[in-house]
Amino acid sequence: AHKFWNTQPVPQNESDVQEDGVIEHKEVSDIKQEPYKLPSDFEWYLVDINNEKDRTDVYTLLSQNYVEDSDAVFRFDYSPEFLQWALQPPGWKQDWHLGVRVASNKKIVAFISGIPANLSVHESKLHLVEINFLCVHKKLRSKRLAPVLIKEITRRVNLTGIFQAVYTAGVNLPTPISICRYFHRPLNPKKLCEVGFSQLPHNTTMASHIKKYKLDVSFLNLQPMQEGDVSQVTALLNEFLSQFEFHQVFSEEEVRHMMLPIKDVVFSYVAKDENDNVTDFTAFYSLPSSIARNPKHTHIHAAYLFYYAPKGLGKDQTRSRHLMNDTLILAKQANFDVVNCLGLSHNQQFLDELKFGKGDGYLHYYLYNYRCKTIQPEQMGLVML
Ligand code: NHW
Ligand code: EN5
Known part of the structure; x- marks a missing residue:
């Protein structure tokens, strides 16, 4: 075949x-x-x-x-x-x-x-x-x-x-070595319905649909990642990722290139403790989709969850939820219509609670010239662009 x-x-x-x-x-x-x-x-x-x-x-x-x-x-x-x-x-x-x-x-x-x-x-x-x-x-x-x-x-x-x-x-x-489902968290639910990206659930009014997706208060004082954070983010991220069977290993140079903010391309943030040490990291990238033949909208502005590393390496589910809640707020402030992510890594810890819904797409992971026993989505730590 x-x-x-x-x-x-x-x-x-x-x-x-x-x-x-x-x-x-x-x-x-x-x-x-x-x-x-x-x-x-x-x-x-x-x-x-x-x-x-x-x-x-x-x-x-x-x-x-x-x-x-x-x-x-x-x-x-x-x-x-x-x-x-x-x-x-x-x-x-x-x-x-x-x-x-x-x-x-x-x-x-x-x-x-x-x-x-x-x-x-x-x-x-x-x-x-x-x-x-x-x-x-x-x-x-x-x-x-x-x-x-x-x-x-x-x-x-x-x-x-x-x-x-x-x-x-x-x-x-x-x-495939792994198959991960896409999940979507509406930030601008009205527009998503208007363009057919999502559907207003039966017996629901637009007003209550919009209310459902309103964001709560933020928990962590996330600030844009800076050059001076590179070495601590590298250590924190590599340590978080090392929990997974399949993950990238980043050098400081790679973190500097891939994780520092670039306007309208990649958005990254850190939380710091009273000694100014990085405790948490989160990042998303901007990947709009054009919309075929829509009279009102040309694009969906989607933020794709990229890498993150919560304090305590995600062993405390509450911390992961707080970090992602604040990530959603930052994406909303940056005018994105939706946050997309995959059902991999520790993402199940926050998907339901933060009102991500199942997408109709799946991402298949492949290796060329290397045999690898199947990786469960929870053991997948690699995020590609
Ligand atoms: S996945 C996104 C791929 N791009 C798109 O879907 C864009 C829209 N589609 C197209 O442009 C991310 C065309 O449909 C493409 C196929 C170009 C997809 N991966 O030329 P033919 C990536 O970029 C196989 C691999 O007639 P086409 C990852 C298909 O199964 N193979 O088709 C890329 C069939 O082979 P088969 C794919 O529609 C990874 C053959 O292509 C594929 O005109 C690449 C048909 O060719 C896909 N996404 O063009 C592999 N889609 O055996 C890297 C179809 O079944 C491997 N096919 O007869 C590693 C290389 C480096 C190794 C280094 C050590
Ligand atoms: C290589 N780096 O199918 C990547 N996206 O779910 C290449 N669905 O956006 C491979 N069809 O479910 C990429 N809305 C493979 C993905 C290709 C693009 C793709 C899917 C992922 C997608 C949307 C729109 C579906 C439109 C009909 C989707 C539902 C959202 C809804 C929000 C409210 C709560 C329930 C879910």
């Missing part, structure tokens, strides 16, 4: 994951030096994400052709500034910002990207790439271009001595 995935070093079914470990052992000297061939009319193009024209071109491709919900009403609209941030963590390589252009008019019609990361999977440490933003223009779908993009980025990554990858997708492929 999977003409491409059947040929790749991924587990082909559940019975293939009794034991963790590398699937296929290769060396850099085994990797071919020449790029894979694209259909004539197309050419490989290395995107310069710091160049405004290239950034706009990739943004345009994604904003018109990237991931949609099951009814094709909402489509992710990652901003150009978001892409510039997401694609350049420490150790990023332009070689892994891979575009495909039409040879004649130089229009970018497909894209895939990789960034380096360190993961901890059960007891093992993996230095691998995170693959994201795979996109083929709608007019070029079902022509087997995606497998060429995947093989070419694999080759470019392999040439640097990296042989594993992690990626997430809404779709079911061979073979």
